[in-house]
Amino acid sequence: MTIESDLPSRYEIRTLGPEHAEWAKAIVSHSNLFASPVWSQIYRQDATQRCYDLFRTADYLVDHQIDSGLSLGIFDKEYKFKQPASAATGGKLYWKLDDASAGGxxxxxxxxxxxxxxxLAYDSINALDLEKLTPMIAVLPPLLIAFKLLEERDEREPSSWKATGPAQVLFRNATATKVGEEGHGFMxxxxxxxxRKSAAEGWRGxxxxxxxxxxxxxWSKPPSPFKGEAVSRFKCDTYEHKDEEGRTTFPFQPATQELVKVYVHLTPS
Structure with a gap:
């Protein structure tokens, strides 16, 4: 099965494997804490330490999705390595997780x-274990609020879209491009x-x-014949959250981003 990627010839799309997990964690952690319109706004003061903490605790989230065989990455075939040791191994991460003085x-x-x-993606029938995500959520506490809120505001009848078996509905969790590589249309x-790949393999959403x-x-405006649907949303700056003691907080301020859950129908209705 050949699926056109529309990428310039120097780049290629590959299925991510365990050997790419550390790189994927680094891209996701760094882009979220230094470029995201949500997390880089909420955590301006301790971005480096929080980036390290996210990297340390993201093993389960990243591994679960890479192990599914459904996660994809774009690779630069003409990448110029900065250090000889990196070229020898095909790439290397040099973060010093005890050096919080390093900047973005x-x-x-x-x-x-x-x-x-x-x-990153996984088969929704093989759901994420929330308990195993606890250490990562402790690094970004509003993350759990966001997912629960989008779930609560999703008014669809579950039987109308949820998977009843494998290879039906794909869940995407973590979209990230290396800072400095934005603007090429990679996302x-x-x-x-x-x-296109999922539709060809028989997935329906x-x-x-x-x-x-x-x-x-x-994702909400995919190419034909696919159809995108925004099923729930909320605005970071206006959302008021009541904690267990009834106090009102604004956990996403000063971010102003709107968070949206989107469902893409891959098969004609």
Missing amino acids: EELLEQMDFPLVSVA KLLARYMM IQIECAHDAVTHV
Whole structure:
């Protein structure tokens, strides 16, 4: 099965394997804490330490999705390694997880590998174990609020879309492009490639929680014959959360991003 990627010839899409897990964790952690319109706004003061903490605790989330065989990445075939040791292994991460003095640019410089963008995914029938996500959620506490809120505001009848068996509905969780590589359209090309590939393999839908306007646009307005549907949403700056003691907080401020859950129908209704 050949699926066109529409990428320039120097890049290629590959299925991510365990050997790419550390790179994927680094891209997801760094882009979220230094470029996300949500997390980089909420955590401005301790971004490096929180980036390290996210990297340390993201093993289960990333491994679960890579092990599914459904996660994709874009690789730069003409990438120029910064250090000889990186070329010898095909790429290397040089983060010093005890050095919180490093800034975002320094951490980026230490990401010496050809992976430039990731789209992590898994079969929804093989759901994530929330308990195993607890350490990661402790790093980004509002994350759990976001997913629960999008779930509560989803008014669809579950039987109308949920999977009843394997290879029916794909769940996307973690879209990230290496900082500095934005603007090439990698996220869009990777998303559309995944839509075409999944449809060809017989999947009927893909669901994704979007925390960036560009991601929401790409997934809610897919190319024909696919159909995108925004099924729930909320605005970071206006959402009021009541804690267990009844106190009102604004857990996503000062971020102003709208978070949107999107479902893409891959098969004609």
